[in-house]
Amino acid sequence: MPDAALDLAPLDSILDEFRGQKGAVIPILQRTQETYGYLPAEALAAISKKAGIPLSRLYGVATFYAQFRLTRRGRHLIKVCDGTACHVRGATKIVEGIEDALNVPPGGSDPDYKYSLEIVYCLGSCGLAPIAVVDEKVYGQTNAENLIERLKELD
């Protein structure tokens, strides 16, 4: 993770935009996440220092809302369902296949941050089990081989 080289300059314009606005923590964090793809610890420390917002408050908000991420995510988010219906129809093989073929551990990212893999529990489409969602695209009745082929085609 290139945290050492993190460019903190974009934070100045974000903080300028919300200067003097009390309670702007959420939009500040949203803009920061849009800029970096997640909320890097260095960025939160800089926001705290520059805007005078206690770091504990920034982390409190960042961890309360599901929209915020404190770790870097790959360019493509793969969600594999391992709810009951998907599990009995082979979700484990899909997860293991992705991990082996693309070097993406469940709950993590590959070293190049091309993919991140999340395990979810029931996407509400059990009739399509096993199911995976890549970015916004749904792959129903899929298998490791097909899904990995589709994933490799992504930029």
Ligand code: FES
């Ligand atoms: S268990 Fe996978 S969609 Fe319901």
